Amino acid sequence: MRGTRVVQMDVEQLEQEARSALEQAKSLEQLEELRVRYLGRSSELKLALREVRDRETGMRLNALRQSLEVALGEKRSALEHGELQRKLLTENVDVTLPGEHFVEGHLHLITQIRREVEDIFLGLGYMIVDGREVETTHYNFDGLNMPLWHPTRLPSHSLFLNDDVLLRTETSPSQIRVMEAQAPPVYMISPGRVYRRDTTDATHSPVFHQVEGLAVDRGISLADLKGTLLHLMRALFGEKRELRFRTHFFPFTEPSIEPDVSCHMCDGAGCPVCKQSGWIEMGGAGIVDPNVLEFVGYDPEEVSGFAFGLGLERIALLRHRVPDIRLLWENDLRFSRQF
Amino acid sequence: MKVPYTWLREYVPIEASAEEVAARLAVTTAEVERVSWRGVSDSNGNFGNFRVGRVLEAGKHPNADRLQLCQVDVGDPEPRQIICGAWNFGVGATVAVGLPGAVVPGGMTLERVKLRGSASEGMIMSERELELSQDHSGIMLLPDDWTPGALLADYFALGEPILELEVTGNRPDLLAVYGLAREIAALYRLELAPPPGTDPELVGDEPVQISVDDTGGCPRYVGRLFREVKISHSPPWLKARLTGAGMRPISNVVDITNYVMLALGNPLHAFDLERLAEGKIVVRRARPGEEMRTLDGVDRSLDPRDLVIADANKPVAIAGIMGGEESEVGDDTGSILLESANFEPVGILESSERLKLRTEGSNRWEKGVDPHLAEQAAKLATELMVKLSGARWVGHADIQGDLPERPVIRFRPERADELNGISIPPEEQRGLLERFGFGVAKDWTVTVPTFRARDITREVDLVEEIARVHLDQIPFTLPARRAMWGRLTREQRLRRRIEDTLSGIGYVEACTYSLVDSDPDPRAIRLPDPLSAEHVLLRTTLVGGLIRSLRRNLDAGNEEIALFEIAHVYLPGDGDLPDEPVRIAGLTEGGFARAKGAVEALHRALAAPEPSFEPAGELPFLHPRKAARAGAVGWVGELNPELAPGEWGVFELDLDALAEVVRDVVVYEDVISYPIVKQDLSFVVADEVAAGSMIEAAREAAGAEMRRMDASDVYRGPQVGAGKKSITFAVAFQSSEQTLSDEDAAALREKIVGALGDRFGATLRT
Numbered sequence A: 001m002r003g004t005r006v007v008q009m010d011v012e013q014l015e016q017e018a019r020s021a022l023e024q025a026k027s028l029e030q031l032e033e034l035r036v037r038y039l040g041r042s043s044e045l046k047l048a049l050r051e052v053r054d055r056e057t058g059m060r061l062n063a064l065r066q067s068l069e070v071a072l073g074e075k076r077s078a079l080e081h082g083e084l085q086r087k088l089l090t091e092n093v094d095v096t097l098p099g100e101h102f103v104e105g106h107l108h109l110i111t112q113i114r115r116e117v118e119d120i121f122l123g124l125g126y127m128i129v130d131g132r133e134v135e136t137t138h139y140n141f142d143g144l145n146m147p148l149w150h151p152t153r154l155p156s157h158s159l160f161l162n163d164d165v166l167l168r169t170e171t172s173p174s175q176i177r178v179m180e181a182q183a184p185p186v187y188m189i190s191p192g193r194v195y196r197r198d199t200t201d202a203t204h205s206p207v208f209h210q211v212e213g214l215a216v217d218r219g220i221s222l223a224d225l226k227g228t229l230l231h232l233m234r235a236l237f238g239e240k241r242e243l244r245f246r247t248h249f250f251p252f253t254e255p256s257i258e259p260d261v262s263c264h265m266c267d268g269a270g271c272p273v274c275k276q277s278g279w280i281e282m283g284g285a286g287i288v289d290p291n292v293l294e295f296v297g298y299d300p301e302e303v304s305g306f307a308f309g310l311g312l313e314r315i316a317l318l319r320h321r322v323p324d325i326r327l328l329w330e331n332d333l334r335f336s337r338q339f
Numbered sequence B: 001m002k003v004p005y006t007w008l009r010e011y012v013p014i015e016a017s018a019e020e021v022a023a024r025l026a027v028t029t030a031e032v033e034r035v036s037w038r039g040v041s042d043s044n045g046n047f048g049n050f051r052v053g054r055v056l057e058a059g060k061h062p063n064a065d066r067l068q069l070c071q072v073d074v075g076d077p078e079p080r081q082i083i084c085g086a087w088n089f090g091v092g093a094t095v096a097v098g099l100p101g102a103v104v105p106g107g108m109t110l111e112r113v114k115l116r117g118s119a120s121e122g123m124i125m126s127e128r129e130l131e132l133s134q135d136h137s138g139i140m141l142l143p144d145d146w147t148p149g150a151l152l153a154d155y156f157a158l159g160e161p162i163l164e165l166e167v168t169g170n171r172p173d174l175l176a177v178y179g180l181a182r183e184i185a186a187l188y189r190l191e192l193a194p195p196p197g198t199d200p201e202l203v204g205d206e207p208v209q210i211s212v213d214d215t216g217g218c219p220r221y222v223g224r225l226f227r228e229v230k231i232s233h234s235p236p237w238l239k240a241r242l243t244g245a246g247m248r249p250i251s252n253v254v255d256i257t258n259y260v261m262l263a264l265g266n267p268l269h270a271f272d273l274e275r276l277a278e279g280k281i282v283v284r285r286a287r288p289g290e291e292m293r294t295l296d297g298v299d300r301s302l303d304p305r306d307l308v309i310a311d312a313n314k315p316v317a318i319a320g321i322m323g324g325e326e327s328e329v330g331d332d333t334g335s336i337l338l339e340s341a342n343f344e345p346v347g348i349l350e351s352s353e354r355l356k357l358r359t360e361g362s363n364r365w366e367k368g369v370d371p372h373l374a375e376q377a378a379k380l381a382t383e384l385m386v387k388l389s390g391a392r393w394v395g396h397a398d399i400q401g402d403l404p405e406r407p408v409i410r411f412r413p414e415r416a417d418e419l420n421g422i423s424i425p426p427e428e429q430r431g432l433l434e435r436f437g438f439g440v441a442k443d444w445t446v447t448v449p450t451f452r453a454r455d456i457t458r459e460v461d462l463v464e465e466i467a468r469v470h471l472d473q474i475p476f477t478l479p480a481r482r483a484m485w486g487r488l489t490r491e492q493r494l495r496r497r498i499e500d501t502l503s504g505i506g507y508v509e510a511c512t513y514s515l516v517d518s519d520p521d522p523r524a525i526r527l528p529d530p531l532s533a534e535h536v537l538l539r540t541t542l543v544g545g546l547i548r549s550l551r552r553n554l555d556a557g558n559e560e561i562a563l564f565e566i567a568h569v570y571l572p573g574d575g576d577l578p579d580e581p582v583r584i585a586g587l588t589e590g591g592f593a594r595a596k597g598a599v600e601a602l603h604r605a606l607a608a609p610e611p612s613f614e615p616a617g618e619l620p621f622l623h624p625r626k627a628a629r630a631g632a633v634g635w636v637g638e639l640n641p642e643l644a645p646g647e648w649g650v651f652e653l654d655l656d657a658l659a660e661v662v663r664d665v666v667v668y669e670d671v672i673s674y675p676i677v678k679q680d681l682s683f684v685v686a687d688e689v690a691a692g693s694m695i696e697a698a699r700e701a702a703g704a705e706m707r708r709m710d711a712s713d714v715y716r717g718p719q720v721g722a723g724k725k726s727i728t729f730a731v732a733f734q735s736s737e738q739t740l741s742d743e744d745a746a747a748l749r750e751k752i753v754g755a756l757g758d759r760f761g762a763t764l765r766t
């Protein structure tokens, strides 16, 4: 037990002294010293509070402690605020220095375009079918109404595994498989790899990506094909694009057409990209041949359809001005990181 | 197909310019590659500068041994002095003269010049200089009945536009000038001239010995015999047309066969009758082992499927494809057997593929030539033979098999409107079909002309005839869409999330060939007839392609390399077709842990439970001691350093297997309400014990309230003793139902310590 010591202090003087010291504090460090001196464990006030016995003195001392704590808190906020203001005025950064480094990834340009096309057709209510790449001649030729004499059936044009099996020459075989499996209506696109016996050069590759579309329903017409392809071309090449049809011949379709889009480089005035014609060839299309519909058990008198096909690499080359298709297969990061 | 424009105008009176016609044809009929020009330009009256001249005087230039000094009558009051370097003519010769100011093909303008002191007022032209042929051996000699001073352009097409068409396989009728004229006449509502060719008088009655053993392959054979043929050069008009059409003039007889083919679309062949054994023609399949040397000087072995034209003994031509050298018409040929036949297309196509021999003739036959054309072609050829070679036509034979019927089709104009999406009045449709040569009865029964019979057999083919001339009027609409739904499948959404996650953590997507030169799986499917040595096998893994891309990037000095690819691989299966699972492969700098980190991050991003990684032993491409199976999803490892310098992490996952472990719907679990208790636990354990096994054992022991346990530090050294390691785990406990007390946490910890002690002899370090 400690001996009793009567509190012998002038409360008013202590308050005055403490308040004026707090008033004059210039820094948080100083303030901390003052806190220790006036409110710390062994400060006069704390000692007195510990030893006080009469109620009235106790209340006075407690009131003093509280008011000093409030004053200290206010002073601390004032000093902290001042400190922050000073920092904001003096701190600096060289904004031209590089940021902290993150390695960013990139989707392949073909993937970006594939997704764009997919999204356009998802928006139109189409489904997307990723079919198989090794196909039978049954689906790759017979189902597509490819006549027996058609050159694509020859080993000089296509890559065969045996007489009946080959690497698909277009993604349309998957359309036949889908139609066989479900009743109309069918609205689908099939993006994917296709194979031709082409020697590699700036615009040809034995493997490339194609997207083929098919809509079979009651009352589908060439006008529907025209509207759909115009929408696609504007989405890919800009709202100012126009579309025209030229007659053509494909076994899969009758009537067959080739769609041209007005040149996005010259707006149709003529330039090297469009070979001065103002138009750029975009692929093949037409009204699905009734033989194809009959092949899958649809009634050509009940439903009709349109089909189209275009090359994703071709879109990449045209729209992004990639000069050589091989760049898309080399995966040089200097190229990939541009897109 | 190159079509000289004045030739076209002989059959149809088209006034529009070649460019206008080309633009129209491009939309309705056939692709037009370009409109080019053959011969002399006609702008600014240039044709007036090219005249017929007659040489009045000719002699050696006084100051130059190799030049001739000529006085030439070009219709002016006075002859012109012209200096010429050629010597194949003399006084009296009729020649082609370009006057000063004339622009010659190639763009050069002729001027008055002085050569060795003498003036030359013009130029005597060679055939090559006029783009009539390639002949530049001397100047061009004209027939003597041409009038000096007359314009050359009055005698032949001095210069003209050439339509260069790309005709599709269904329109062989357009591989003929007359066929194109017919199309243009229909499009422009013009009158078409009757087909060219009128038989002259037959002036003999010699038998033509032809037998057709295979009327399937040769449904028609018209053979005509000519005597007293004089082989010489063709006249300028014929040379101009052939050259314009892209063929080389050779001699009158050969040129006539080519001319008729170009005019009507029916290829012909002329045999030297004297060189046919017994003067006979037999159309048959080749016999086993038969050989012949074709006109191009190549010895060819024939296949019993090849249709040949033979004489009494041996093949003298491969039917429809190329003639033989032995029976070729030469300068001394006097008697000719002219063949105007019809051959079945598929056989010609197959033979031509087999022999790797394509000719102007085979190109037409393989698309199907109107069998009724043979007779008209024979007429035109006969007319020209008599006219241009002085021959006498002395014999005729016409062997016919079954010629096809003209298809008859029921047509509904309203059906055309439905499919085309545009309303064309029925009578307009009728008129159009009739102009294209179809017979349209009152009840809309349509009879197809023979020259379209192969292409048009059904109503929808007629619908196309209506469509193709209205393509620019068809409106833009969208399908009515009474029932459609568009959405990605679960696999497609997953694939996109994987693409986004990997590119999000710094991987660049690659795209590599599915055909490769080598593959680790010996069963990989091999192409029997590959395109090149680099594209022989169908890959069973994507990693090979990524390694090739890695090397390319290393060679290029690129940094921070991380690549991924998502694509099919091809695994030989039990059926006829291989399995084609989709794989996700990655290749990154930084070794095993880097690749494993990507696989872990991918699982977290897909909210899939992390797979258990187990040592995999030897795997293709991988460092044998740094390879792991990632559950059933795939594998991860470090690239065998033999394959690329440095440390490279690799993984390959299967999309379907990943789809198996990804939940359709993630259900909420309370990870918010109650605090996490974190503890570090260090164990000393035998070195070979895998951290993953310890975590698995701990999870079994502690249950779901052990939220995480990650190995954070491994220490080997004297403090733990030989053959041992100290491994520290950061462990997090959390309950979804209550705040865990110290006692709860201690109990969980004891379970873990107990389990690891029992299973692995691990002791807790304190």
Ligand SMILES: [Zn+2]
Binding pocket: A263, A264, A265, A266, A267, A268, A269, A270, A271, A272, A273, A274, A275, A276, A278, A279
């Ligand atoms: Zn352009």
